[in-house]
Amino acid sequence: GNSVTQMEGPVTLSEEAFLTINCTYTATGYPSLFWYVQYPGEGLQLLLKATKADDKGSNKGFEATYRKETTSFHLEKGSVQVSDSAVYFCALMVSGAGSYQLTFGKGTKLSVIP
């Protein structure tokens, strides 16, 4: 089956620190990969995506590269801000038989302190 494993949180960083949140996956087909972010009290928002190997998704200073050889899609940001405090979810989608389900990791809570 399909599954996503992401690093356990919570992660606490000081402002301007470098962020990495690890994400690895297993998939029965050729997946698209996504990072979603959930700010306190809100639903999930798409942060970035990549649809084929070696694609790099980027948005708001965050980046992730689709690595098929290591089945990974790690999220990185060079300098985090307090406003980046949120829960981050890695997800994959493999379509088939009319189904377009997302499989999510369990989420990693990030807290950025001034």
Added chain:
Amino acid sequence: DVKVTQSSRYLVKRTGEKVFLECVQDMDHENMFWYRQDPGLGLRLIYFSYDVKMKEKGDIPEGYSVSREKKERFSLILESASTNQTSMYLCASSFSGTRSPLHFGNGTRLTVT
């Protein structure tokens, strides 16, 4: 911008009540989804629909049903609410393309007492 609207932000219901959670999207998306989100368990898919009047079970459909009479609206029904259905419920929608991301509503926090 895509808007996915869930009718209630907070709900408190009693055990045994029938509960309706409503979701409306304004982008003519074919697919709609209901997830529940619980601490330590992440998001789990309850039901989804890829067309009007079509529905498919997700990973945890027990105790739930859904209705999709119109393309823009997808309802989640708890026939007889139980305390273990206390959770955050998230609705999402997407186009039918294989690489289309989901767009989420802000969630409904349901408490069953």
